[in-house]
Structures are given as structure tokens and as C-alpha cells.
Amino acid sequence: MMPEKPFVVVAMSGGVDSSVAAALLAEQGYRVVGMMLRLWSEPGREDSNRCCTPDAMAQARKVAQAIGIPFYAVDVRERFYQAVVQSFLEGYRAGETPNPCVVCNRQIRWGALYEQARASGADFLATGHYARRSTDESGLARLHKGMDAGKDQSYVLSVLSQEQLRHSLFPVGEYPKAQVRELARKYKLPVAERPDSQDLCFLAGQDYREFLSQHAPEVLRPGVILSTEGKAIGEHRGLAFYTIGQRKGLGIASPRPLYVIGKDQAANVLYVGEESCLGGAELLAGEVNWLAGEPPGEVFDASVKIRYRAREVPARISICTDGRVRVQFKQPLRDITPGQRAVFYQGDVCLGGGKILASEGAV
Amino acid sequence: MKIYLDYAASTPVDERVLSKMLPYFTEQYGNPSSVHWYGQQAEAAVEQARSLVASLLNARADEVVFTSCGTESDNLALRGVAWAQRKRRGANHILISPVEHHAVLHTAQQLAEQGFEIEYLPVDESGMVDPDDVRSAIRPGTALVSAIYANNEIGTINPVGEIGKACREAGVPFHTDAVQAAAHLKMDVDADNVDLLSIGAHKFYGPKGVGALYVRQGTPIEAAQAGGKQENGLRAGTHNVPYIVGLAEAFRLAQSTLQERAQHHSALRDYLLGNVLENIPRARVTGHPSRRLPNHASFVFDNVDGNQLLMMLDIAGYACSSGSACKTGSPQPSEVLTAIGLARHWALGSLRVTTGRDSTPELIEQFSQVLAELIGRIRAASQ
Numbered sequence: 013m014m015p016e017k018p019f020v021v022v023a024m025s026g027g028v029d030s031s032v033a034a035a036l037l038a039e040q041g042y043r044v045v046g047m048m049l050r051l052w053s054e055p056g057r058e059d060s061n062r063c064c065t066p067d068a069m070a071q072a073r074k075v076a077q078a079i080g081i082p083f084y085a086v087d088v089r090e091r092f093y094q095a096v097v098q099s100f101l102e103g104y105r106a107g108e109t110p111n112p113c114v115v116c117n118r119q120i121r122w123g124a125l126y127e128q129a130r131a132s133g134a135d136f137l138a139t140g141h142y143a144r145r146s147t148d149e150s151g152l153a154r155l156h157k158g159m160d161a162g163k164d165q166s167y168v169l170s171v172l173s174q175e176q177l178r179h180s181l182f183p184v185g186e187y188p189k190a191q192v193r194e195l196a197r198k199y200k201l202p203v204a205e206r207p208d209s210q211d212l213c214f215l216a217g218q219d220y221r222e223f224l225s226q227h228a229p230e231v232l233r234p235g236v237i238l239s240t241e242g243k244a245i246g247e248h249r250g251l252a253f254y255t256i257g258q259r260k261g262l263g264i265a266s267p268r269p270l271y272v273i274g275k276d277q278a279a280n281v282l283y284v285g286e287e288s289c290l291g292g293a294e295l296l297a298g299e300v301n302w303l304a305g306e307p308p309g310e311v312f313d314a315s316v317k318i319r320y321r322a323r324e325v326p327a328r329i330s331i332c333t334d335g336r337v338r339v340q341f342k343q344p345l346r347d348i349t350p351g352q353r354a355v356f357y358q359g360d361v362c363l364g365g366g367k368i369l370a371s372e373g374a375v
Numbered sequence: 376m377k378i379y380l381d382y383a384a385s386t387p388v389d390e391r392v393l394s395k396m397l398p399y400f401t402e403q404y405g406n407p408s409s410v411h412w413y414g415q416q417a418e419a420a421v422e423q424a425r426s427l428v429a430s431l432l433n434a435r436a437d438e439v440v441f442t443s444c445g446t447e448s449d450n451l452a453l454r455g456v457a458w459a460q461r462k463r464r465g466a467n468h469i470l471i472s473p474v475e476h477h478a479v480l481h482t483a484q485q486l487a488e489q490g491f492e493i494e495y496l497p498v499d500e501s502g503m504v505d506p507d508d509v510r511s512a513i514r515p516g517t518a519l520v521s522a523i524y525a526n527n528e529i530g531t532i533n534p535v536g537e538i539g540k541a542c543r544e545a546g547v548p549f550h551t552d553a554v555q556a557a558a559h560l561k562m563d564v565d566a567d568n569v570d571l572l573s574i575g576a577h578k579f580y581g582p583k584g585v586g587a588l589y590v591r592q593g594t595p596i597e598a599a600q601a602g603g604k605q606e607n608g609l610r611a612g613t614h615n616v617p618y619i620v621g622l623a624e625a626f627r628l629a630q631s632t633l634q635e636r637a638q639h640h641s642a643l644r645d646y647l648l649g650n651v652l653e654n655i656p657r658a659r660v661t662g663h664p665s666r667r668l669p670n671h672a673s674f675v676f677d678n679v680d681g682n683q684l685l686m687m688l689d690i691a692g693y694a695c696s697s698g699s700a701c702k703t704g705s706p707q708p709s710e711v712l713t714a715i716g717l718a719r720h721w722a723l724g725s726l727r728v729t730t731g732r733d734s735t736p737e738l739i740e741q742f743s744q745v746l747a748e749l750i751g752r753i754r755a756a757s758q
Contacts, residue, residue: 045690082690084682085682086683127756128756131687132687133690
């Protein structure tokens with residue numbers, strides 16, 4: 013008897029990357045099923061949620077028909093609201109700048125969807141992320157950066173467990189973006205080229221501050237702006253409006269440019285200072301995930317990204333006894349932002365990452 | 376392996392039906408409204424079909440209107456009678472059951488926007504209408520009563536003859552949506568005291584895209600679609616000759632095999648109903664336990680995502696339904712399940728299994744095993 017084909021569920025969005033991912037897997041001989049997540053949007057704004065508008069859903073369905081695979085919509089609106097939107101609001105309440113996409117990957121894509129795929133008997137969950145995966149002789153799976161350095165998305169995948177990584181596929185990570193577009197044409201996939209957006213999907217075109225003013229008005233309390241000398245030099249409109257390193261929109265007249273250098277959530281104080289006050293040589297990260305299941309050592313060198321679009325910088329990583337990690341940079345960084353994710357690399361291998369809790373050792 | 380268990384959604388066209396239809400595509404393609412011989416042949420085919428359908432309903436040929444589907448029949452019945460009743464005697468009140476198909480429910484809701492008053496009859500926990508409730512709800516201004524013959528979602532068969540009697544006594548036209556029922560139950564518009572009755576061919580091994588509405592002679596009704604004079608002026612538009620021929624032949628085959636099919640199906644249905652209740656915890660049968668369509672089994676499972684269940688069943692090779700097709704996976708409990716008093720955490724886990732000519736005891740046994748396993752997996756994953 014022929015061995016059964018490996019069975020893979022592809023998380024589809026109607027966009028080029030996940031559509032090509034599905035077509036590649038079908039061509040490679042997998043049994044492929046498409047699933048599309050229906051995520052939460054503010055009631056009345058569902059048509060603007062760029063991840064899952066009715067148009068995008070129809071688009072993904074057409075792509076699935078073109079490839080000849082079954083397609084299902086998976087409604088996770090309630091779970092998305094509970095897990096992603098609530099933690100986004102909690103982050104701002106705690107004075108952080110949260111990264112909801114990371115939470116979504118952990119709780120929704122490799123949460124609800126991964127569970128449904130596995131419960132349906134799938135061997136793998138595939139997505140259109142630009143990343144690669146390898147497996148060594150011992151069966152350990154590694155996450156690598158995507159072939160296209162400019163498109164690499166391993167940062168947002170640093171939340172996966174070893175078990176999840178072993179059961180995940182990233183077919184387009186092997187190609188540069190331009191070639192993925194060509195493949196879409198070659199497979200005659202009816203994909204619409206949508207502009208990449210940096211906005212959060214559930215804001216559905218709204219400004220995040222507008223969203224916060226409706227869902228967590230308490231984080232938008234005005235308060236005092238203090239200088240490094242402790243002098244009150246202005247009023248802020250609510251700490252959530254500001255992020256570390258921000259220069260514009262402070263509304264303070266000063267002979268030299270001033271930057272946001274810190275926030276005190278409890279006292280509702282915004283600290284500003286000159287550029288030289290900005291930055292830290294160290295950070296502390298918690299809720300750390302190691303893709304291999306454990307860190308490569310107690311103390312080791314790695315390069316670190318402190319935001320999705322940040323440059324990688326060299327650092328020394330030390331594991332604390334409580335599992336948190338201390339990251340000491342060779343050069344101080346200007347915009348270490350609590351709530352964002354620090355992700356660790358050695359070469360093109362992504363080791364894992366954690367949530368930035370605090371920046372220390374300001375210069 | 377793909378197993379189809381959604382015959383209430385649609386059925387394959389019977390080969391005998393198809394072969395009756397084919398000549399009317401390529402050979403006898405005339406327009407029945409034309410003067411010439413081509414037209415006369417086509418007209419003869421339509422009128423022959425009409426007589427056949429009428430005899431199967433125990434009606435007169437001029438009481439049968441061909442439409443494009445069951446939904447159109449429902450639209451014409453509700454809208455046509457409501458408009459005529461308002462015009463003739465100022466009647467503004469429409470009584471429907473709360474477990475109607477959307478074809479009736481949404482037409483009634485649209486009529487409400489045009490000033491009609493829609494009142495929902497009470498139903499019991501099986502979705503059944505009590506004829507006495509109809510009797511007491513009818514008032515002088517009642518324009519129309521509509522109650523589904525057999526429910527698409529939960530299979531319950533209404534006491535249509537008794538409801539019709541209550542309407543007849545009050546002189547109010549009575550419409551019933553028999554789209555599901557006509558495939559499995561003897562249709563007799565006189566015995567059932569029915570004034571208007573909707574059917575659609577694809578539920579009984581006929582083609583999609585053709586239906587019929589029975590309209591008792593003398594029933595006040597206006598055309599819902601204007602144009603030519605076809606169908607007594609009630610349904611303008613060139614006759615869909617091959618499909619009308621197909622509907623009549625499929626209806627004949629269905630109505631002449633009711634008994635043996637009912638025996639075959641009800642045995643499978645009862646096996647499945649019993650097996651599920653016995654082997655799956657926190658499962659309930661929806662609809663009436665015995666007064667239900669012979670091929671129709673429907674369930675709810677506590678704390679199971681019905682859309683996930685359908686998806687997993689399909690991946691495992693079994694095509695079923697939740698009762699009302701919804702591809703966007705919207706987690707809104709159906710109006711029908713809400714109307715029969717099910718709480719949300721039950722109503723969201725609905726499943727409809729409807730058997731057909733290719734369903735065998737072995738398949739149903741396999742299916743019930745897979746169903747139990749998948750529900751176990753879904754519940755384990757959501758712990």
C-alpha cells in the first residue's frame with residue numbers, strides 16, 4: 013500500500029504569500045486543506061479588517077478553488093478578542109507598547125488554528141511567513157531567517173514551541189518575494205496584490221489612540237512632563253500617546269530637541285531629555301521562549317532585534333535563575349521599549365525571544 | 376473516500392429525470408409562447424408536466440405555477456397574497472411560525488418593512504405549531520398564515536391538515552413550504568386544507584433551478600414578478616422547459632416510491648439517533664423524535680463548535696450540514712434552534728445528517744463512529 017500523503021493545513025489570507033504557500037505544497041504532493049481565520053474587529057468595522065474582510069475571504073476561497081483544495085473559515089472572533097485585544101489594552105494599562113501580532117501568533121495562529129488543524133488529523137500547519145525550518149538528525153527543528161533578508165519574519169515566529177515548530181511549514185521562506193509573485197502568476201492564482209500595511213488588523217483603519225480612547229480611556233489621562241532635572245516643563249495627553257525615543261508631538265519649546273526617555277505609569281509622568289539621555293546598554297526580558305526548548309547556554313553571544321523592523325545588534329545574553337534573560341549590548345540602543353519583543357539570533361538561526369520588561373544602564 | 380450525507384441540501388439528478396430533460400435542450404427547444412409548431416411542442420411538454428404535478432398534489436392543472444425554485448415559490452406566495460389581501464380587504468396581519476426557512480422568514484420581514492404586521496406563532500420544543508394557537512391568533516385582519524410542512528433544520532413535521540382546517544374555518548389563505556416534505560411525504564392539498572404549497576425539484580433528485588407553487592383556485596394573489604402573461608400572469612418569464620419537464624418526472628418518481636424509501640431511511644435515521652444518544656455524552660436530538668422526516672437526523676452537542684465539527688467531518692470524508700448553510704463560519708445560533716428554546720452553548724453545536732439513495736447501514740455505522748471520535752477530540756482540545 014502507498015503510504016498516505018502528509019496532510020497539511022495552510023493558513024490562508026487571500027494574499028500572495030499564503031496562496032503561493034498552498035500551491036507549492038499541493039505541487040509537492042501534500043494533501044492540502046486551506047483554512048482562514050475570521051478575527052475580531054470593532055462591530056461595524058469588519059469590512060476594514062485587513063486580515064479578514066469579506067473580500068479577502070472570497071479571494072482566499074477563489075485561490076483554494078484554483079488550486080483545487082478544500083477551504084474552511086474558522087471563526088475565532090471571541091477568542092481573538094479575549095486573548096489579543098484584551099492583552100493589547102492590558103499592555104497600555106501597564107505602560108508598555110504591546111505587540112499584539114506576537115500574541116496573535118501564539119494564541120490564535122499557533123493556538124486555535126494549530127489545534128483545529130491537528131485535531132483534524134493534519135501533520136503540519138503551514139503559513140505564508142518568510143522563514144525557513146530545518147530538522148537535524150536528532151529530530152530537533154530549527155527556525156531560520158527567510159531567504160529574502162528584507163522580508164524575514166522569523167521575529168514574529170519566535171513564540172513557537174519546539175513541538176509547534178516541528179509541525180509547521182513555511183514554504184515561501186525559501187524564495188525571494190519577487191519570485192513568490194512570479195510563482196503566483198505561474199500557478200495562475202487569482203491573488204490581489206494588497207499593499208503591506210503596518211497597521212494592526214483589528215484597528216480596521218482606526219488610529220490606535222482612537223481605539224484606546226474607546227476601550228481603555230483610563231490610559232489616556234493627561235499628566236505632567238518632567239525634564240531630567242525633575243522640572244515640570246509641560247503636560248502630556250496620556251502616556252499611551254508616547255513611545256520611547258519619540259521626538260515629535262511633545263509640544264514643548266526647547267532650544268535643543270527633546271525625546272521621550274521614560275514613563276512612570278503609577279505617577280502618570282512622562283520623562284523627556286536630550287538625545288544623549290536616550291538609550292540603554294542592557295535590557296531585561298521575561299516570558300522567554302526558546303525554540304529548541306532550552307537556551308544554548310547560561311551565557312552566550314547572540315545578535316538581538318528589539319523590534320520587528322529593528323536592525324540586529326550584537327549582545328551578550330545571560331540566563332537568570334528565574335528564566336528571565338539579561339541582554340547586554342555592545343553599543344547602547346536608543347529605543348528599548350518595554351512590551352516589545354527582543355528576539356535572539358545566531359547566524360541565520362532564530363533562537364527565541366522574550367518580552368522586554370525594562371531597559372537598564374542608561375548612558 | 377467521500378460520503379454525502381446532506382440530501383436535504385440537495386440531491387443528484389436521477390438518470391431517468393436527466394434523460395427526459397435532454398431533448399428539450401437541443402431538439403424541442405421552442406418557446407412555449409410561440410405560435411409555430413416548435414412552440415406548440417414545447418407548450419405541450421410544459422402542460423403535460425403541469426398536469427402530472429397537479430395530479431400528484433391532488434390539484435387541478437391550472438392551480439400549478441412553475442417557478443425557478445422553492446424560494447421563489449415562497450416569495451410569490453407570501454408577497455402575492457399579502458399584496459392582494461391588503462388591496463382587496465385591507466388585511467395587514469401575517470401569521471408565520473418562528474421556525475420557517477429564510478425564504479419565508481425574510482420575505483415576511485421585508486413585508487413588515489412595507490407596513491404588514493408579522494406575528495410569530497408559538498412552537499413547542501420540537502418546533503411544532505399547535506393548530507389551536509393558529510385558531511386563536513387569527514383575526515379579522517389576518518391576510519395569510521404560513522407554516523412549514525417539514526422543517527429543514529430539525530425535521531419536525533407540522534400537523535398541516537389541522538392548521539389548514541383552522542385557516543379554512545376562518546377563511547384565511549394558508550401557505551405551507553413543502554420543499555423538504557415533498558421529497559418524502561404524500562402530498563394532498565385537499566386532505567391538508569392547503570391553499571398554497573411550495574416545492575423545489577432538487578430536493579427530490581430533480582434539477583436545481585426549478586420549483587412550483589400550488590395556488591388553490593380563488594386564492595387572492597398578485598404577480599410578484601411582472602412581464603409576459605405566462606403562468607396565468609402570476610410568473611412572467613419564458614418557461615424553463617427542460618427543467619419543468621425534469622421537475623415533473625422527478626416528483627413522479629419521488630411520490631411513487633414514498634413507502635419503500637421511508638422504510639429504508641427511517642431505519643437508518645433511527646439507528647443513528649439511537650447510536651448518537653447512546654455513545655456521545657451531552658448530545659440531544661433536535662426536532663420531534665418520531666414525527667420527523669424519515670431521512671432526517673439532527674442533533675446539538677453541548678460545547679462543541681458546530682462549524683469546526685462540519686469542517687472536521689468533511690476532512691474525514693463526510694459531507695453534513697449544521698442545518699442552515701453558512702460558509703463564513705459565523706457563530707450565531709440559528710433562529711430555529713433559538714426558537715425551540717436551546718441555550719447558546721447547545722445551539723452553536725448543531726449537526727444535520729440527511730440520508731439518500733446511496734446511504735447504507737454500513738456507512739451510517741462508520742459515520743457514527745467517526746462522529747463520536749471527532750466530538751471527543753474537539754472537546755478534549757477545548758478543555
